[in-house]
Amino acid sequence: MKIFIDWISQPSRAVVTYCLIENIPHEIIQVRVNALEHRKPEYIQINPSAKVPAISDRLENGEIFNLFESHAIMRYLADRYNKFKLYPKDNIQLRALINSYLDWHHNNTRKCGAYLFDLYSSGVLGIKPKNNIETLYKEIEIILKFIDQIWLQEGKNKFIGNNIQLTIADISCYCEVSQMIIDSYDFKNKTPNLYNWMKRIEQIPEIQQTHQILFKLAPKMSQNKIKPNL
């Protein structure tokens, strides 16, 4: 099974972290977004939405099955390889809470990426920020507080949406919020429960492994900050 990723992409890191924790055999193929490799015709054949990650899986009958959207990929790999440690199937309420977080993620947590792109990459790439940065920042503060207070129940939940176990919801959430270190977001004082959760998640060796490049790039990227009013 081939995974097409860019290490700078949050959902790419989530899928690779998932495969490492669940011991799912995979071959990583890098698709460099900055070099516009995600828009090449041969990649569009695999993922028509021109985003990373995607997978290409050879089935038993020889057919090639392509799939995009990181959450769908993780759910599929659970079924395909019979691995339910991070996406349990017997506790249907727990699975429902994981799905609830994963669906909520798209229009909430995911905004961290849009914010950081506008603030740190748009200037370098010579693109006008797509969003009003102040408005987006205020939204992100509300979103991170919601994770702190609701998904982590003010610290009573050890994991996203539950107090039972680490799941793909934690993996997806961590890969997105961890990026806010580029902006030196003050998790410790603003969202202490989220901060404590992040510290716990960072202990996971597979998370360390997939975030090496982000942690290395973060100080460099933070130098490219544009003035929000530009």
Next chain:
Amino acid sequence: MKIFIDWISQPSRAVVTYCLIENIPHEIIQVRVNALEHRKPEYIQINPSAKVPAISDRLENGEIFNLFESHAIMRYLADRYNKFKLYPKDNIQLRALINSYLDWHHNNTRKCGAYLFDLYSSGVLGIKPKNNIETLYKEIEIILKFIDQIWLQEGKNKFIGNNIQLTIADISCYCEVSQMIIDSYDFKNKTPNLYNWMKRIEQIPEIQQTHQILFKLAPKMSQNKIKPNL
């Protein structure tokens, strides 16, 4: 099992349509968004994200299980009531394609709602449109074309993402795109495969039943169109 909905909400209509097709017993409780009932403290207890739909399910042990996010609700009800007609579990590739569409939906198809709100409701409510309407319209044209060409494979797929059967992906997609009738979107000429699919989906009695209010309101709402440049 109680479902909290507003008939004007696309994801609410999706969950009710799903329950009707799968014969899942439910009690509908209306939460009128225009009357701000979704922000009342008693509803926030059920759904802290202050949106519709949500469900409140009494479990065998007497506990109450609350859940929000329409796709997570449909997936949960499939497990809870052992109903896999619209979300098959034995064909894991088909299930993966359904999930891929459902995840893609959030940041794509769902924009129809934002566009229609800005264009037809913001003026009535005295709110400044949140988005640049022209930009959003262009995005929606690309999104609807993507559904037409990729999810429906230019008509080779009878259903969203597959040619095998109707699924929750069709239900969710239809509830969102059907709203574009308020804007008299020319599906027939711009996206003929999507148009043909819509005509087929509209034959489903449960879809007819849950869209009565939309079909009745659409002509009235379309009169409230604001000038995009305002």
